[in-house]
Amino acid sequence: MLTTVKGIFENGQITLTEKPPVNTRMEVIVTFIDETPKPLKKRRAGVVAGKFKMSDDFDDPLDDLKEYM
Template sequence: MITTIEGIYENGRIIFKETPPLKKKAKILITFIEETDPVVLLRKRPLGTMKGTIKMSDDFNDPIDDLKDYM
């Protein structure tokens, strides 16, 4: 079973926001996520950065012969 629990690392200690639902020994992995400025998270990507990178074939909307029996 994999369980995720939120917590805070501060002054060399990890403080869980809830008690882990385990009653026996278990291996754990800890991932540190630095708090960032909310403005950075909300910054929009400039428009047009993907322009010219997506190509569609000319027959994209044509019926697919393999699916004739199902239509």
């Protein structure tokens, strides 16, 4: 069974902020979450320009959907 509970690590100890759903001795895995936001890379406009082509009839109604239109 894999269950997640939140907690705080401070001064070498972990204090759980939720009650775990188990009452017996059990092995655990601790994951530390870095809350420092990573800066987003700035996107450049036009990076894929000219790398793909759309057909001239792209916006035309589809034959398969004629009965619905």
